[in-house]
Amino acid sequence: MSKKQVLGALTAALLLSGCQSVNTTSGGAVGVDRKQYMFSMLSSDEVNQSYAQSYQQKIGEANSKNVLDKSSANARRIQAIANRLIAQAPVFRPDSAQWNWEVNLIKSDELNANCGPGGKIIFYSGLIEKLQLTDDEIAAVMGHEIAHALREHGREAMSKAYGVSALKQIALIAGAPQEAVAVGDNGVNLLMTLPNSRGNENEADLIGLELAARAGYNPNAAITLWNKMSKASEGAPPEFLSTHPASGSRISSLEAAIPKVMPLYQQAKKP
Template identity: 75%
Template sequence: MNKTLVVCALSAGLLLAGCQSVNTTSGGAVGVERKQYMFSMLSTAEVNQMYAQSYQKTVGEASSKGVLDKTSNDAKRVQAISSRLIAQAPVFRPDSAQWQWEVNLIKSDDLNASCGPGGKIIFYSGLIDTLQLTDDEIAAIIGHEIAHALREHGREAMSKAYGIEMAKQGAGALFGLGEGSLALADTVAQYGMTLPNSRGNENEADLIGLELAARAGYNPNAAITLWNKMSKASNGAPPEFLSTHPASASRIAALQAAIPKVMPLYEKARKS
C-alpha cells in the first residue's frame, strides 16, 4: 500500500466517521485560527460528561486519601488565580461561561496539572513546592491547561483516533490488505497526523494561555521564566503534562514573539 493510498484511506475514514471542520475558539490577539476536525456524533457535551465522571473519581480518591487540599494558602492561591483566568475564557469561547468549572489542588510531589474538557482543573502541589512558583507562573500553567480545554484538544484527539480506525477498516476492506500493510498505515497515521498535531496543540495552548494570563492581569513574561525553571528541574525536558517534547529554543522563541501582542492587554488589566 503506497502513501497515496494510505492518505486516501485516512481521508475516507474521516469522512465516514462524520467529521466536520470547526474552529472551537476565536483567534484572539495571538491569532490561533486553525480549523479542527471533530467527529460530529461525539459531541462537546458528551465528552465533557465523560470527563466529569473521571474527574470526580480522581477528586474522590484524593479526598479519601487525605490529599485533597481546600484550605491551605496554596489552595487559595490556585483558586484565586484560576478564577481570574476563567473569567477571561469567554473572550475565546463564549459558551465557556456556562461550563461547570471546578478547581482542586492535590498534595503530591508530582509536577503535574490539567484542565480537562468542560473546565475541570487539577493542580498538584509539587509544582509550587519544587519550582517555587510565583502567581504569574502559576497563571502561565493554568492558562495553558485551560487553553487545551477551550480548544477541545481531547475531543479532537478522540475524533482522530476514530477516523484512523475507520480508515484502517475501510482500507482493509477496499484493498484486501494484510497485517503488514495495516501496520504501515498505523505508522503513517501516527507520524503524519498524531505527533505533528500534538506539537501544534501544545503551541496553541502556549499562545492562548499566554493571552488568558495577560488579560487576567498576570505578567506574560512569566511563561519564559516558567519554562526555564521547568527545564532546570527536569534536566532539559519539561513535565509530560506540558509536552511530550523537550522545551526547545524555538518554543520559547514563539512565546517571546507573542508577548508583544499581549502586553497591551496586560497593561490594561493592571490599570483596571
C-alpha cells in the same frame, strides 16, 4: 472496482460524512485561528460529561487518600488565580461562561497540572513547590491548560483516533495485510498525531499567554516558567518524537507573542 478503489471511496465517504470543520475559539490578539476537524458523532457535551465523571472519580480517590488539598495557602492561591483566568475565558469562547468550572489541588510530587474538557482543573502541589512558582508563573501554567479545554484539543484528539481506527478497519476489510496496517499506524502516529499534538501545545501556549495577560498576570512569567521546566526535565526526548515542543522553540514562540499581549496586561486590573 479494485480493492484500492474501494478503500479510497470508503475513506472519502467516511471523511465527508463524519467530520466537520469548526472554530472552537476566536483567534484573540495572538491570532490562533486554525480550523479543527471533529467527528460530528462525538459532541462537545458527550466529551464534557464523560470527562466530568472521570474527574469526579479522580477527585474522590484523592479525597479518600487524604491528598486532596482544600485549605492550604497554595489551594487558596490556585483558586484565586483560576477565578481571574476563568473570567477571561469567554473572550475566546463565550459559552465557557456556562461551564461548570472546578479547581482542585492534589498533594503530590508530580510536576503536572491539567484542565480537562468542560473546565475541570487539577493542579499538583509538586509543580508549585518544587519549582517555587510565583502567582504569575502559576497563571502561565493554568492559562495554558485552560486553553486546551477552550480549544477542545481532547475532543480533537479523540476524533483523530476514531478516524484512524475506522480507516484501519476499512483497510483490513479491503484486504490490506495486517503488517502493512501496523506500519501505517506507526506512520500516522509519527507524521500526524505527534506533530498535531505539538501544534496544539503551541496554541495552548499562545492562548494561555493572552488569558494570563488579560487577567493581570505578567506574560513574561511564561518565559521564567519554561526556563524552570527546562531545567527540571533534562534528558527529555528530542522534539520530533515528543508531544511537547522543545523548551527552546517554545520559549522563542512565547517571546515573539509577548509584545502582542503586553498592552492587555498593562490595561488589566492587577491581582
